[in-house]
Amino acid sequence: MPADQSSDFSYLAVVVFTFVGIAFIAFNLLLARLLSPSAPTPEKLTTYECGVQPIGDAWRQFNPRYYLFALLFVVFDVEAVFLYPWAVAFRQVGAFAVAEMLIFVGLLIAGLIFAWRREALQWE
Amino acid sequence: MIIPNYRLGPIDLVTLLPYIAMLCIIGFILAIVPLLIWIERVVISLMQDRIGPNRVGPRGLLQTIADGIKLFFKEDIQPRAVDVRIYYLAPVLAMIPALTAGATLPFSTVRFRMEDGSVQTFPMVVGNVNIGILFILAMASLQVYGIILAGWSSNNKYSLLGGLRASAQVISYELAMSLAILSAVLMSGSLNLVHVVEAQMNGFWNWNLFAYPPLGFIITVIYLISMVAETNRAPFDLPEAESELIAGFHTEYSSMKFAMFFMGEYASMLVVSGVAVSLWFGGWTSPLPLLDFIPGFIWFLVKLFALFFVYVWLRASLPRLRYDALMNLGWKRMLPTALVILFLIACWNTLRTPQAQDANPVSEITMAPARAAEGER
């Protein structure tokens, strides 16, 4: 095999595997469609809320607290992605890399402490 | 065990290896998931001092298969209020990331005798994508969409609440998880799972679990906790809390669609456990050098089952966490601890730099079929 295809080839196997997985799931769902009985009644098709008649739909506004955690997650996720190449290259550079990482992570830890002190991490 | 590299025209066994691995994984998931569910039920029964499944097959072994067949014949209810297309997409999306992540997980090595008589070792993996750990992490982060889509499309207040809770939980613990993986990368100096496992060869004392004592141990525990939380298993199974949310995001799913969520949960449990085995517990390598004659995939399986037992043990022993306690644990305990440990490992590593010079040792294992990729440096 030519050298330049090597890594594409690995992805190809993963893609093939994914499609096999999708086919497997689709096959199962279709088979269940064919085998299962269907006897819908209006009551059966209502949304299940413990037997209580549902009032309106569920697409309503929710607690904004989830949003803050998602925002914090994005910040720290980006940080983690930055740190991965650093972790791989780290051994070649040594002490300077550690100092740099200390500043990088230290700033974010300061942010975390700030959020903590402002009780943003407190779930109510 | 050395296998001759059979050749049929332009195709040889080494080229086919990813597809053989693919068959192994698919067969493995199909065969093992029923067994895992059986083990879980039996172990929990034993721990709770009851009998557990014992009717279908010897010791109830066929119970899960009977349950699976039953699910095929159950009525496929599609509630009136749902958003149909997304409602059907969600179970697919719940399962695909776990499967795809499994495709980059090396679970054994095979030794081939090549045409020129030399013996080469190849990893058993579908796609050796070289940044394997990051790819698995990316797939784990896509896992959340099955939950969000299911929760939203069901148009059920409980489902939506469960979905939101689950996704907030998953993203919170993903941080601790990715930092734990990052420290494993720091320990081994590579993003390739094959290299990470290789660095832990020749005995259990080389495992990352025991590296940089006690840092390796602490970070392993952090990974294990976040792994349980990522897969929404007890004691972190709040999204599915029966007592308050009926069943959370899959309340409105019945028949095979429900089974897909169920299988997806087990598949992702297997994948994150497999990552844990590769990162901390030496992967397919044997714990003692004198046990090397046992094939790698058996060691991998033994370790995988041991971690699964831990899952079941936790489920049988611990009560469910309250949501604020869950968020506190993730953000105020595990995230700062993981950051500090990461930094300590980096410092430690620098202090003993003279020994750590040979950062990327020449691998004994050939990167099949990407065997040329390393040579081009």
Place this chain on the structure above:
Amino acid sequence: MNTLPVQIAFYSLAALTLISAAYVVRARSIIHAGFWLLPCFVGVAGLFATLQAHFFFVAQLLIYAGAILVLILFALMLTRDAMSLHVPLKSHLGIWAGLISAGLGISASLVLARQSWSVTTAHPAGPARQAEALGEALIGLYAVPFEVASLLLLSALIGAVVLAKVERAPAPEPPPLADTLPEPEETRKEPVGVE
């Protein structure tokens, strides 16, 4: 790298990205538009993979598909009336939006076409080497931008905390247990300190 499988992968991924981007714009409800962003981001990630930019492939998946889209979806779910399918999206600014996008698109493609791209025949580095080289660049040549990125993330974090943190009144005294039982009419009308 112009082998046939790579070409097929490139064009199908480009189609996936463009079509789902079109659906993001055309979707009737904003939450559907949000969902359509997922295949769009995954398609862009796949394009990175076909270009053998392995690290960016994973970073795109992790950050855009895995984190930013979750943020967007949460934002939609927490906005009043944005979630429901029954609230139609109406905008009278369609023409203006189209004009501005067309202008931006044309100017961007002009700039891209004029740029002289240095095409090398050299083989791109292997995936492991790419991450390593990126790391070395972050530590060495681009050390200052690296730290500035941290500062940027810090300001984003502080901004998030300040914006999302609603001023909280001191927590009300938890009522004694007996108060939770049904009470006579007049005491129940007392204002209770619930936010």
